[in-house]
Amino acid sequence: MANIMAINAGSSSLKFQLLRMPEEKIITKGVVERIGLDGSIITIELNEEKVEKTPDIPNHAEAVKILLDALTDYNVIQSLDEIDGIGHRVVHGGEKFSDSILIDDNVIEAIEEVSELAPLHNPANLTGIRAFKEILPNVPAVAVFDTAFHQSMPKEKYLYSIPYEYYEQYGIRKYGFHGTSHKYVGQRAAELMEQPQTDLKIVSCHIGNGVSVTAIDGGESVDTSMGFTPLAGVTMGTRSGNIDPALIPFMMEKTNQSAEEIISMLNKKSGLVGLSNVSSDVRDVEGKANEGSEKAQTALDIYATRIHKYIGTYAASMNGLDAIVFTAGVGENSLTIREKVCQGLEFMGVQFDKNANQTRGEEAFINKDGSPVKVLVVPTNEEVMLARDTVRLGQ
Secondary structure: OEEEEEEEEOOOOEEEEEEEEOOOEEEEEEEEEOOOOOOOEEEEEEOOEEEEEOOOOOOHHHHHHHHHHHHHHOOOOOOHHHOOEEEEEEOOOOOOOOOOEEOOHHHHHHHHHOHHHOOOOHHHHHHHHHHHHHHOOOOOEEEEEOOHHHHHOOHHHHOOOOOHHHHHHHOOOOOOOOHHHHHHHHHHHHHHHOOOHHHOEEEEEEEOOOEEEEEEEOOEEEEEOOOOOOOOOOOOOOOOOOOOOOHHHHHHHHHOOOHHHHHHHHHHOOHHHHHHOOOOOHHHHHHHHHOOOHHHHHHHHHHHHHHHHHHHHHHHHOOOOOEEEEEHHHHHHOHHHHHHHHOOOHHHOEOEOOOOOOOOOOOEEOEOOOOOEEEEEOOOOHHHHHHHHHHHHHO
16 A cells, blocks of 8 residues: 655645545545745645644745645654655646656756746646655655646647647647546546447546547547647637637737737636626526526537537547546536537437436436447546556656
């Protein structure tokens, strides 16, 4: 048995889970928030109760120290020697990493080299890596990359139709994101279907505030909707998804805004919130639509239609389809969005069951009995994937 820490470090936060492997049992979990800011807080779940502390947390190194002290203070573990491995989420691995990897100085340097591809995330991830390395230098640590699962995409799927030297010189290509989530739900769907994943063609729909759709053929990602950045693909909570690139200079001219301001608008003020003028939260938009808001209803229709279109595209690309999987906050909980996405897919063998769809946050088949294409809800578990890879590589 092994106790594995699964770590997701942000610029001012640090989410964590301590899991016992191979049972994949959560021993405790929590989050350190407002690192380096006033009002720092650490929240830890102990026996289904939340305990909060509000110490001064000036940096990630101090956050890690306070977190580890709390684990022993509350007798979650008796000593730090009981931590056998640490799995760190890293957003971007570029083309350097097609799998998780045991962290050493060379790996840290390589993550730094691709940080320009994720300037808001990779430096924060590295801060968490260094903070744990300082306090637990002899504990194996593994980097698990959001982009790694998508490195199996063929060139015709990841290259953009621009001069080839832009790819060669600057690494401009589709990378895709949410890979750890797509990998987990693809594997779990195959287990629930009681079939080898190598025999299955799956479209995985990770629908949260960020949304991505991935074609998984034989257990490998062969295409995905997000691109060079997470802005590309389908309509999301605050992101536009795909637009005509010529719109950017057009909007700059019309609004007298800079390119940076336009990109910020496309990332933070578009998608559901921009279309509905209500919220980026599907529940709020659904509520307004039910009250008769035409904008809210149109926003939901666009949101679902874009996902629906990708499912059809990927089914054609894979020359078949065995399963559609819904995951993440909206995918796991919104009955309305799942139904809207699946409407009209009967021609390809999707027999959606409205009664079976009356489920939230639990694993379920939501297709009719005998449906050629299965439709599943599978709650994602990226922390388990971090722990699995840490055990695989760190033992």
